[in-house]
Amino acid sequence: MKTKYIAAAIGAAFALCAQAQDAQIDRKVADLMKQMTVAEKVGQLHQLSGRQFTGPTSSAYADKLADIRAGKVGSMLNVTGVADTREIQALALQSRLKIPLLFSLDVIHGYKTVFPVPLGEAASWDMEAIELSAHIAAREAAAAGIHWTFAPMVDVARDPRWGRVMEGAGEDTYLGSQIAVARVHGFQGRKLGATDSVMATAKHFAAYGAAIAGRDYNAVDMSEQQLHEVYLPPFKAAADAGAATFMNSFNTLNGIPATGSAVLQRDILKGAWKYKGFVVSDWGSVREMVPHGYAADLSDAAVKAINAGSDMDMEGYAYTQHLEAAVKAGKVKMATLDDAVRRILTKKFELGLFDDPYRYSDAAREKAVLGDQSHRAAALDVAQKSIVLLKNENKLLPLSRDSKRIAVIGPLADSQRDLEGGWVVQGDRARVVSIVEGIRSHAGKAEISYAQACAPGCASSAGFAEAVATASRADVIVLAVGETWDMSGEAKSRTDITLPGQQEALFDALKATGKPVVVVMLAGRPLVFNTVADKADAIVYAWFPGSEGGNAVANVLFGDYNPSGKLPITFPRGVGQIPLSYAQYNTGRPVTDEKNVVYKSAYIDSVNTPRYAFGHGLSYTDFKYAGLTLSSPTMAQGQKVTLSFDLANSGKVAGTEIVQMYLRDMVSSVVRPVKELKGFQKVHLKPGETRRVSFTIDRDTLSFFNSQLKWGAEAGDFKLMIGSASDDIRLETTLKLTQ
Numbered sequence: 001m002k003t004k005y006i007a008a009a010i011g012a013a014f015a016l017c018a019q020a021q022d023a024q025i026d027r028k029v030a031d032l033m034k035q036m037t038v039a040e041k042v043g044q045l046h047q048l049s050g051r052q053f054t055g056p057t058s059s060a061y062a063d064k065l066a067d068i069r070a071g072k073v074g075s076m077l078n079v080t081g082v083a084d085t086r087e088i089q090a091l092a093l094q095s096r097l098k099i100p101l102l103f104s105l106d107v108i109h110g111y112k113t114v115f116p117v118p119l120g121e122a123a124s125w126d127m128e129a130i131e132l133s134a135h136i137a138a139r140e141a142a143a144a145g146i147h148w149t150f151a152p153m154v155d156v157a158r159d160p161r162w163g164r165v166m167e168g169a170g171e172d173t174y175l176g177s178q179i180a181v182a183r184v185h186g187f188q189g190r191k192l193g194a195t196d197s198v199m200a201t202a203k204h205f206a207a208y209g210a211a212i213a214g215r216d217y218n219a220v221d222m223s224e225q226q227l228h229e230v231y232l233p234p235f236k237a238a239a240d241a242g243a244a245t246f247m248n249s250f251n252t253l254n255g256i257p258a259t260g261s262a263v264l265q266r267d268i269l270k271g272a273w274k275y276k277g278f279v280v281s282d283w284g285s286v287r288e289m290v291p292h293g294y295a296a297d298l299s300d301a302a303v304k305a306i307n308a309g310s311d312m313d314m315e316g317y318a319y320t321q322h323l324e325a326a327v328k329a330g331k332v333k334m335a336t337l338d339d340a341v342r343r344i345l346t347k348k349f350e351l352g353l354f355d356d357p358y359r360y361s362d363a364a365r366e367k368a369v370l371g372d373q374s375h376r377a378a379a380l381d382v383a384q385k386s387i388v389l390l391k392n393e394n395k396l397l398p399l400s401r402d403s404k405r406i407a408v409i410g411p412l413a414d415s416q417r418d419l420e421g422g423w424v425v426q427g428d429r430a431r432v433v434s435i436v437e438g439i440r441s442h443a444g445k446a447e448i449s450y451a452q453a454c455a456p457g458c459a460s461s462a463g464f465a466e467a468v469a470t471a472s473r474a475d476v477i478v479l480a481v482g483e484t485w486d487m488s489g490e491a492k493s494r495t496d497i498t499l500p501g502q503q504e505a506l507f508d509a510l511k512a513t514g515k516p517v518v519v520v521m522l523a524g525r526p527l528v529f530n531t532v533a534d535k536a537d538a539i540v541y542a543w544f545p546g547s548e549g550g551n552a553v554a555n556v557l558f559g560d561y562n563p564s565g566k567l568p569i570t571f572p573r574g575v576g577q578i579p580l581s582y583a584q585y586n587t588g589r590p591v592t593d594e595k596n597v598v599y600k601s602a603y604i605d606s607v608n609t610p611r612y613a614f615g616h617g618l619s620y621t622d623f624k625y626a627g628l629t630l631s632s633p634t635m636a637q638g639q640k641v642t643l644s645f646d647l648a649n650s651g652k653v654a655g656t657e658i659v660q661m662y663l664r665d666m667v668s669s670v671v672r673p674v675k676e677l678k679g680f681q682k683v684h685l686k687p688g689e690t691r692r693v694s695f696t697i698d699r700d701t702l703s704f705f706n707s708q709l710k711w712g713a714e715a716g717d718f719k720l721m722i723g724s725a726s727d728d729i730r731l732e733t734t735l736k737l738t739q
C-alpha cells in the first residue's frame with residue numbers, strides 16, 4: 001500500500017515537473033516569436049531536401065544554402081551523418097535569429113542495422129520486439145544527426161497491389177493500432193529530447209492505404225464508418241502515444257485532398273483529438289493540390305493548405321513563395337501562421353536544440369553507436385519472429401542436420417540487397433547474411449550445394465538445367481524466390497502480384513525431380529502463388545528480413561527457432577478477389593456451401609476464401625484450445641467480463657502461439673463485419689504445458705461508429721471467438737450486452 005502511495009506521489013511530481021517544463025517552453029516560444037518577422041515565421045514552415053537530391057554542384061543547391069543562411073528554412077530532409085548535419089546546421093546559425101534546423105529522414109526499418117520491413121515485423125505480433133527495433137533505428141539515426149523520422153506509416157492497407165503495404169502493419173485496425181503505439185514509443189522513448197531517440201511521424205493522414213485499385217497516389221472514396229472505424233484508429237493511437245508529428249497524404253479523401261482537408265487536420269486531429277504536435281505535408285503534396293484540381297495555382301494551394309492545418313510544406317515551395325503575401329492580403333490570418341510556427345518551434349525546444357543545436361551530431365557517438373554489434377541480435381530476434389510458416393506437409397520442417405544433402409537454389413538465395421528491402425538508409429550491405437550463407441553456417445553435418453538458376457527477377461531460364469542437376473543430387477531442395485527489393489514500396493503498385501519472371505516455372509522444374517521442396521519466399525506484400533501453394537512441401541514466408549535475414553531463415557529451417565509469425569494481411573488466391581479482408585460483411589446472400597453458389601455473393605471462377613487467411617501461421621508444435629468460460633453471459637453497459645480458456649502445447653517442442661480473439665456484433669444499427677480482431681496474446685509454452693489465457697471485454701471492445709456517427713455499443717448478442725487464425729476459430733460463445 002505504502003509503495004503504491006509513493007509511486008503515485010512520484011508520478012504526480014513528474015507530471016507537475018513536466019507541466020512546469022511545458023510552461024517554460026511556451027514562454028520561450030512566445031518570446032522568440034515576438035522577435036520574428038512574417039518572413040522568418042514562414043521560413044520555419046519550409047522544409048527542403050538536402051544535397052543527396054540535388055547534388056552539391058548544382059545551382060539549386062547553392063540557392064538552398066543561401067536560403068538556410070537567410071533563415072528561410074525550418075527543416076531539412078535527406079541530410080544525414082554528423083559531418084553533413086553539422087555543416088548545414090552551422091549555416092542556420094548564421095541567420096538573424098539563429099533558429100536551429102530540424103533534420104528529418106525516412107528511417108523506416110533501421111538506419112545502419114536493417115530490420116525486417118514493417119509489414120514483416122507486424123507478422124511477429126510482438127510489441128516488445130517492434131518497439132526495440134524502432135528504438136535501435138532511432139538510436140542509430142539520432143547518433144548520425146537525425147532528429148526526426150518519417151515513420152511509422154500507420155495506414156491500414158487491404159490491397160496488396162499497393163506497393164506501400166510493405167511500409168505498414170497490414171490490414172487490421174486493432175493490430176495496427178497496437179503496433180503504431182509500439183513504434184512511436186520505440187522511436188521517441190517516453191519523452192522527446194533524449195539523444196537516443198527521434199521524433200516520430202504518424203503518416204499518411206489519412207486513408208492513403210485505400211487508394212482506389214491499389215494504384216499509388218490515387219483517390220480514396222469511403223464511408224464515414226470505414227474512415228472512423230478502420231482507418232483513423234491507428235492514427236488516434238499514435239497521437240495518444242505522443243507522436244510528435246503527423247504527415248498528411250497525397251490522396252484526395254471523398255474529393256478533398258488530405259493536405260487541404262480541414263476536416264481531417266483541424267476538426268479531427270487538432271480539434272477532437274487535441275493534438276499538440278505539428279503536421280508536415282507529404283513531399284510536394286501542397287503543390288499537388290493544383291493538378292488535383294483543388295487549388296487554382298501555387299498561391300491558392302498555400303492558402304488552402306495552411307488554413308486546413310498543414311503546418312510545414314515539404315519540398316512544395318508554396319509557403320516559401322506565397323505565404324507572406326497571403327498573410328498581407330488577409331487570406332491567411334496571422335493567428336493561423338503563428339499557430340503553425342508555435343507548434344514547430346515547440347518541438348525544437350523540446351528536442352533541446354536551442355540549448356545545443358549540435359547535440360545530435362556527435363562524431364564519437366556516431367562511431368560508437370553505428371558500430372554497436374549488439375543491434376544485430378535484436379535484428380535477428382525480430383526477423384525470426386516475423387517469419388510465417390505457411391505450409392509444412394508431413395512435417396518436412398524442421399530439416400535434420402544429420403547426413404542430409406541440401407540444395408539451395410534460386411535467384412534470391414545468395415542475394416544481400418534483396419534481403420534488405422526498400423527504404424534502406426546506411427545499411428551495411430556487405431554484412432547482410434544471405435540465405436545460403438545462413439544455411440551454410442547453421443548446417444552442421446549437412447552438405448550444402450547451391451545454384452542460382454536465374455538472376456533476381458528471373459527473366460531467363462538459361463540456368464534452370466544446371467539448377468535442376470544440382471537439385472537432383474540432393475535429398476531436399478530449399479528454393480528462395482520472391483519479389484526483388486525494388487518491387488514493393490512507394491510508386492511500386494502492381495496489377496500482377498504473382499511470382500515475378502519465370503520463378504513459378506523454376507519451381508515446377510525442381511518439383512519434377514521428385515525431391516521435397518521447401519520454398520522460402522521474400523516479398524514486401526502478399527504474393528499470389530497458387531501452384532507453389534498447392535505443390536510445395538513447405539513454405540516459409542520471410543518478407544524482406546533485413547541484415548540478419550539469412551540467419552533467421554536458417555534458424556527456422558533447422559528448428560533452432562520454432563516459427564510463430566502470423567499473417568497481418570490476407571493472402572488472396574488471385575488479384576480478382578482484391579480488396580480482401582477477413583473483416584468482411586456477411587451480405588444478404590452469404591455462401592454457406594461452396595458447391596452451391598448460384599445467386600450467392602460469390603464468383604463463378606473462384607471461391608471467396610483467401611489462399612492464406614489473416615492470422616494464419618504454423619508452428620513445429622501443436623496447440624490445443626479448451627475449456628472456454630465467460631465470467632458472465634450478460635454484461636451491462638459500464639461493466640466488464642472475462643473470457644478465459646486453456647491453451648496447451650500438445651506437441652514435442654516448445655513453441656509460441658499467438659492466440660486471437662475476434663467478435664461479431666450479431667444485430668446492430670449499422671451492420672458489422674463477420675469478425676473483428678479485439679485482442680491477442682503471444683503465449684510461450686513448453687511441451688506438455690498448459691496455461692489459462694484471459695481477455696477482458698468492456699464497452700470499448702464492443703463499440704463501433706454507429707448510424708449517428710458516434711462511437712457506442714448497442715445492446716444485443718455478440719459472438720466471441722477464440723482462434724489460431726481468423727479462419728481457424730477453436731472456441732466460441734455468446735455474450736449479451738444489456739441496456
Ligand code: BGC
Binds near residue numbers: 077106150203282490
Ligand atoms: C513519401 C513519404 C516520405 C516522403 C519523404 C514521400 O514521397 O510518401 O512517405 O516520408 O516522401 O521522403
